[in-house]
Amino acid sequence: MAAGNGAEGALVVRLPVELMRPKPVETVPEGPGWHHSVKLDGWRVALAVTSRGVRIHSRSKRDVTRQFPELAEAAGQLGPGTVIDGEVVVWNEHEARFDFEAVQSRGLAKRPRSTPGAILVAFDVLAAPYTDLRPEPLRTRWPRLTSITEQAGPEIQSVLATEDAAQAREWMREMRPQGVEGIVSKRWDSPYRPGEPRAAWRKVRSADTVDARLAGVTGPERRPWGAVVDLPDGRRAVTTPRLAPLAASQLGSAVTGRLGEEVADAELDVRWRPLTGTAEPPRR
Template identity: 40%
Template sequence: MEFPIDVALAEAVPRLPRGQGWWYEIKFDGHRTVLWRLAETVRLQSRSGRDVTRVWMDLAVAGMRLPPGTVLDGEAIIHDGGRISFSAAQSRAASSAARARALAARLPAHLAVWDILAHPVHGDVRGRPYLERRGLLLGLLADIGPPIQAVPATDDPEVAQTWYDTLAEQGVEGIVCKRAASPYRPGRIWQKVRHAETVDAEVVGYTGPAARPRALAVRLPDGRIGLSQALTAPLAVAVSAHIAACEPGRRARTHGEAYTTVGPGLVVEVLAGTTRHAVVTVTRMR
């Protein structure tokens, strides 16, 4: 297994699937993070494959307690004021290394782990069923403790529905649903039920300077290109890092608006209610 990997994703559905063979996990509101425990160090990967070790260094240090050869998939989350704060996670993800250290001292991160991709004894376990991987994960983390912990999971849909109905105020985003017999592979192999009505969109361009983009041109699920509203400062900083790593773009237009194209690999979450129109609202990087 080589760094980085293509991660498994979830497709949004309106309600929990029910029936034999379904398992349900709490979906925390943070930043997707794959932890690689290598022979002598730890590396952290974002959903898009970027190396994000420098901004989650507290998790990298904690990951040194894991045995070499471990690869975990989960969510980097931050608690603030008794609830999970996505804005705190977003601020950390968009920080410089020095600022990330300062933020970590005040609000340390946790890694909510939902899958194990490589095991120190069994090697690459992505082809094994979810339920078997879940058992390997729980066994591995039994003696590790915070800030690296397995997400709660159940095969009882009524328990999962209660989680969904009662935990939103604590920063829980929803529920992820997985088949007990399913292997781990790239693409939308899971289902998710979320409180926020959002969809994922691929970034194809930006307006404004590359060092501080003002808005994004995104390809919506139906194939249309939409131009976003103005980006928040943390989003602009995070997007600029992706732009800097791409080849220079060309000029293009959508609905009469000009933008500069950008290379593939960046996905953002946009409010679903705005996708019927040319202008969309970006809520976060994925």
């Protein structure tokens, strides 16, 4: 989607946009010049306000606007041309934690669902009306983002962040039971450049998990027994024991009819939890 004339010209980036990906590291960076924010358990998306309405795309560039109508409504009062990078989360009041399965169920649904309510936790802004902010340093983008979220509905909020590495580590420890996966650290002087080789963004996980790429499934396509995953160290493995019914149904819905194609979309990433010779079912 290219910029045009009039109100449409307020959008100065092409949709869907490429999103930054942090480099996994072992520890939260120390010293001045770093901005640390919590990493929540949800779906990464880009939300854009155009003259024709709000559009929401997943990290793999799939349009999920219809799946999260409350977020589109919350962004409706923002100026055309605004583009936000953030994480869609759902809070489970009964378990007092962020519920990834609820987000995934919403994201993969063919029809919009009114409950449970989703929230977009925004952690960067790529554009404002008529202004491409990606070349600007984070120290410029961050105050613009906080101003934008203050103008949006309550379903769009700024991420919890600090410059204090010790504070970030404390959040990572104390908030893990609530679904905080870790900390994402960004250089204050860094522009928004996807694929940046210097890794201006870094991610530390608090959980004993690693990301793995979905390669296929075992068993029936519509209700698989397990997921075949490619691990970061180059190994290929199969999840065991057999997937729980809900996980099997969600995975089947995501891959049915696509196993002969490229199925490694970002939202089909699986999380592998190493055990002694086995692994628990993937969470994504």
